[in-house]
Amino acid sequence: MDWDKLRIFHTVAEARSFTRAGTLLNLSQSAVSRQISALEESLNTPLFHRHARGLILTEHGEFLYNTVHEVFGKLSMAEAILQDARDSPQGVLKVTATVAFGSFWLAARIRNFVEAYPQINVRVLLDDRELDLGMREADVAVRLHKPKQPDLVQRRLMSVHIHACASRDYVAAHGMPRTIDDLDRHRLIIYGDNAPETLSGVNWLADLGRPPGRPREAVLRINNIYGLVQAVSSGLGIAGIPDYISRDRPDIVRVLPEIDGPTFETYFVYPEELRNSKKIQVFRDFLIGAVTDTEF
Template sequence: MDWDKLRIFHAVAEAGSFTHAGDVLNLSQSAVSRQISALEDVLQVPLFHRHARGLILTEQGETLHKTVRDVFSKLEMTQALLTESKEKAAGRLRITTTTGFGTCWLMPRLQKFMSANPEIDICLILEDNDLDLGMREADVAVRMHAPRQPDLIQRHLADFHLPVFAAPEYIEKYGEPKTLDELVDHQIVAFGEHHPPVADINWLTTYLETKGLKKSARLEVNSMATMASAIASGLGIGSIPTYAAKEFPNLVQILKDIPSPTANAYFVYPEELRSSKRVAVFRDFLMSELGIR
């Protein structure tokens, strides 16, 4: 199997079309198509189902893609480690974290990190679903749960509480609940639509359901930062991490005597990057900003 053909196959499999892969590779659509056809001739199996809306990998194509993707991921990691300066941290660092933590906590602090490390370029990927660090979808992650993959290095960073908040305008209009049971008479803002990045973010509605006081949220939104904004604008009562609440000084913490869950934040990276200076300086920066010694 010719290396150039495998490189083109990888680009096509990732892009889902000859045209888009050609744009990435700076090749014409016809040149890309010819290379894929030549690879299929060598292997004597079809790699793609071709249809009007694009390309779909065949079973054989999926098998080849998995191997080629792993090879390219390993090569990319090796290149980064080989080119990294032995004296100082340098190069590109791909960081993934949840949209809420990235928007509310990390982004306001990135300028400080990048000023202190002028030779590190950042690619920040905000995604509530976990990216596969083993497959090099990112270099490091800050997650609100312990890593589920066994081959990742983890460092517990912080426990962020999930207090209950409301806006002064909401309290003035609807009153302030004194117990969790009273929330059944209030408007609740919750995280909705898909698996939440913080496990207990909807603990208020969960509590009401366990008490037989079934109460649907008045507003569901799949963004922690937008939840905070909605609560601050008076749309309802909600529980959000303290790092999100700090962006809205007008928020009032209510039900203070009620114990609230916590979100456990972890810094995670693959074993291969254990000796990376870029990873080390970013880890130390996080710990410093969070007051960890």
């Protein structure tokens, strides 16, 4: 099989459109379509169902995509390892983290790393789903739980504590709760239904001091920590907020400070194959230094 055609096929399969794939590949839509047709002809099987709303992989197309995706992932890994054989850290470094941690903590500190290592092209990918490091969707990750995959190198970074918080405007308008029972008379914001396993216990305020199976009603449910913080900041109500966010927000105050919420451990992880990568080593050291400088 022609590798150029497979590269184009891989892009089309992810874009689900000849036009979008052409933009990514800097080719015309007709050129992309011709390459896919030639690949299908050489394999004597259709790879896509053509629909007005886009392209859908056939069963054979799905099989080929999975195979090509795995091969390209391994080639990308090999390229990264070869690049790191040079004397100084350089090249692309893809870092993934959750939307909240990446937005509030990492993005506020990444400047020091970028300025210290200008030859490293940092790409931060914020996503609440876990990107596949083995398939090189990212090089390294900050995870809010201990990874289960045996082929990942992991380094514990810090503990994240959840505290009950509200905005100063909310407290001025509705008063400061003094006891757990006072929460029954306040507006609560919670993470929402079907919280992921990694955020187990994040809605502790709804259950705190309540009979089993009878949680407090929430004024708002929102399945994103960043959005939850914005709602609290607006003065809507009280919510559980990670300390790496609340400590840097003068508009937010802790309520019921004698009560602690859940604790999550954060880990820096990357594939075993990249253990000797210079750019990952210096990024690891940067994170450890940033954690040390952070007062919790």
